[in-house]
Amino acid sequence: MAIVDTDWRVTRATGAIEYIGDDHDGVAPSYATVIEFHRWLQDLADDAVATGDDQLDITNFDPSRRSTDNIITLINGYAITDTEAEHLYDGSIIQDGGDTIYDGIVNFGNTDVQIQIIQSGVVLSDDWWNYGDGVYGAGGLNYNATAGISHRFMLKTRINGNDIDNRKIIGTARRFGYTYSEFKINATARGNNVLALTDTEDLNNVTASGVVSGWSSISNNNEGYVGIDVDNNGTPEYYYSEWDRDTYSINQFYERLKFLTRDTSQDGLGSSTLYGLDGELFRGITHQVAISSPTGTFVEPEYVWWGADATFGAGQLMAIDSVTAGTKMWIQLLLGVVPNANTIYGTGGGQATAGTVTERTISTPFVGASTGSALIGSYGLGVEYTDLTAADKVTDLNGNVITPPNYVTNTIGTVITGDRILVAPWDGASLDTNNDPEIQKGQMTLGINLTTDDITEIAVTDGFDTAIPPDTPSTGFIRVTDDDGFERRLHYTSYVGQTFFIDTDDGNEDFAGVNATSGNDVYIAYLDLQVSGTSAQYTAVYDQVGGDRDLVALVRNGGGSPIKQFISGWSFTSSAQTLNAIRTTDL
Template sequence: MALDATDWTVEESTKVIQYIGDDHGGASPTYATVIEFHRWLQDLADDAVAVPASSDELDITKSDPSRRSTDNIITLINGYTLGVATLDSWEFLYDGSIIQADGDVIYDGIVNFGNADVQIQIHQDGVVIADDWWNQSSAGLNPDSAAGISHRFLIPVRTAGADIDGRRLLGTCRRLGYTYNEFGINGTARGNNVLALSDALDLNNETVVGTLATWDQFVNDIVGYNGIDVDNNSVDEYYYSSWDNDAGTIPATPSMNDFYEYCKYVTRDGSAETLYGISGELFRGITHEIAVTNIVSGPFNAFEELTWGTGATAGVGQMFAIDSVSAPTTLWIQLLSGIAPTNGLTLTGTTSGADCDVNVTVTDRSATINTPFVGVSTGSALIGAYGVGIDIGDLTSSDKVKDLGNNVITPPNYVTNIVAGLISGEDRVLVAPWDGSSTDVNGDPAINKNQFLLSTILDGDNETAVVVKAGDEGPTIPSDTPSSGYLRVVDDAGNERRLHYSSWTGSTFTIDTSDGNEDFLGNEAAVDNNVYLAYIDELASGITAEYTSVQTGTRNLVVIVRDGAGTPIKQFISSWSQGSSAGSITAIRTSDE
């Protein structure tokens, strides 16, 4: 589109060149390339006499208004400037740079190579530019479809003689329902600066925004540095979040893909949500890991804005995690503006007022940033992004997460087995190990009471630990043992004590029973007495009973359900097994009346 002279004025007294046509989205706004703009000015400047009636106050007797360096670099000279009184005139030019005020003001060209309908946002100096006038409905401004260009426009990068954040820009595209992307410009140059932002339909993000806005299941329980033992090896990995995927009621049965969609929703274009104290639209994830020392005041907050340096060394970042708020050695940020800190610079918490110094090492983590920040959904599982932690109860062995050490962590296979067909308050349920072949005198599967042997005598009051050694299994407690549950220990009188354990490690169960079964004083359990796990050992509190454990193979089990109360049944006993996927068994209720 050539420059429309009726949409522009030149005022000689102020030397302001003003666009006066329709605004973006109006009836018929017009746009011109910077070289067309220059040619128009020079065409006016060589007139014999200006024509004020056409708002033209340029002619051969007036100062020269512009100079061409290339077709994409135009300088306004002799005091001429682009007007901003009514409309920002520079918004109606494209395909190059405009320099004015002796270089104190610069508007640089942006060209995006992408699909025709992509909608892009620009991050500048720690904010997302609010007015995205370069996006038209379902299209970009000043496209060149033959060249694969979706957008061409100018952005101010220098004002009042100072570069705006070193002329650094970040382009993003985050249309809900489409793939997300980002592309950075680390300091614009004169002429055109390239973005490469495109998107496509995301088949794992098809839920409409109105529905996503009602979802309340997804909550970040721990905002900041926290340990989670995702791989169940008794050693925590560390993350900057701990997302809980079943914290509310909607959706009723949330999936990992629902969580992925929710994360896209809170960081979409125009999002009103906040994450770690910044807008969801601005949130990207961790860009830098910083070793620190010499905290001189504090403590820091778990997350907050940090500032450092002056002039060329200045920067601002949002801290997402710190390994200790009072004695930190490492912290993690998203760089918002300026440059990353360097060794010896002091980092100051904007809210807390705490200070610490950079201790040599600053690791650039920007290569780990995912779009969206949470990672990639396969439709049924998540390949998580750097540092994003998720509650272990919401993960499956198909998911992967990446800790703050940049290690890929695979959760174990948590399997839930359910006994159904129960009557609450009446049925006593026992699920115990079976060797797969032994039967009792009735031909029913027999409990394997020799699963472990007692390694140390139990002879005290309020025993707090049971140490086992090898029986048919052991000496190390099997990895498919529930994290807490019940244990049966045979004492010297032949009674099978029912002990609750709160945790286990190696060959030791930690006992927290307080009902008297833990009291072995005067009725000991000797070394080599039988010990076995009771995977379920309870009076039914509902119509089902269940347990969950890590499972990679198959465990043979025996199930016993008895009810001698108001609606007595004949004993239900059956073999069962726990495999690598969830299982269930329903008790057959044969009346005993």
């Protein structure tokens, strides 16, 4: 639209050029391009005599000069303020001899995208550029749907002769329920500077924000450097978080983390804090910094800074591999430039010298992506390993994509309290004299002689199976055949390599009276218990190499509710299995 003369005035004595029309949410706010603004000023400047509140005519100093249709300089003391800048677009306004500059911003995106601006380390609180046609969210300011433009406006990028954060701005689109996006302008130039922010409905984010706001038990157990053995190989990988999704699904976890970093300008649900930063400002790790000569103690998280003037920069510490003797740290850059062989200072008193800096690719949203049933995690984002499945993927701080093992749960159902269950290995073919599946008791062999009481470790070697098989439950029972042929029931709390660690204290761990000789049979009792309830289950990692495991399941009860023995072949596969016992009364 052309400039609306009655919405503007010029004061001769001060050189103030003022917008006096309606505000963005008023009845009839008006807007003009910078070239229209310049033409209007020049039209006033050639008047014979000033009239009304436009105190400008041919007798006054020239108010403006045009470099291009998109670059206008106010001269001879004429100037605008931030208020007027909000009603001009499609270019830059330079004034105060170049000490103050407003640069043009154009976003190419869907008309209804709502954007926020991060400048100088903060999210600008007044997002007036989202008022299209006088209504928040009804298109961006000065949109042109035909040209694919959602927003056109100006931002101040220089004040008092100093560039604001090197004229760097970051545009974000984080409307909850929609895809998130981000676009960075490293240094605005005169004229128009392009953002490319779009959003579409996120089919994996359909829960109402008011509902997701209540999922507060989804939490981060550790803000900082943490080791998690996601792939269950015995060696932890390192991340900058350890999220717990509680009882929620992996997709609900994805929605919750989107909620924590959403655009909060209109929903009234308040903001969140992540790593000491407002959720809207939080972007995740942007840089990895090698460090040397550390002193003092860094705190995770904390504000860190380095350099001065042209070399000044600041960020938020997300993780450091040692708070007192670190060699690497991971930050979100907030202000200025990245460190370059200068001293990094932490607010907690830590110091270190910066070395090689590696920029890391951020994800939008910061959690990564969801397929609806699986998470593709962002760089460095850690999740409790028990909250992940083989369908999920996470990326550690070394940039390695980690795939969790496939934890599978096998359940025996239709049992009652007092039933005794034993689940043991089977070869899938061998039958005993009763024509029932036969337990393969030589799954492993004893690797040492057991000759003392209070045994706490049992070493095993290969039998018909590898010692110790990859699909062995993390804790449970083994059966060890002693020299009298009795199969001792021993509980293990963990295992490493080919050794089980035993905590049994019921006498089965005592071998001074009856030894167990190296080479005797040892097998895993996948379930070995008296039932309390109506089912029993165990969980283990599915062995992708070894494949399915054949099992034999026995259920007995000779007590108050006697039944005939139930025995059946069973299997442990890549998906959960339930075997319902048949309780045939023996009364």
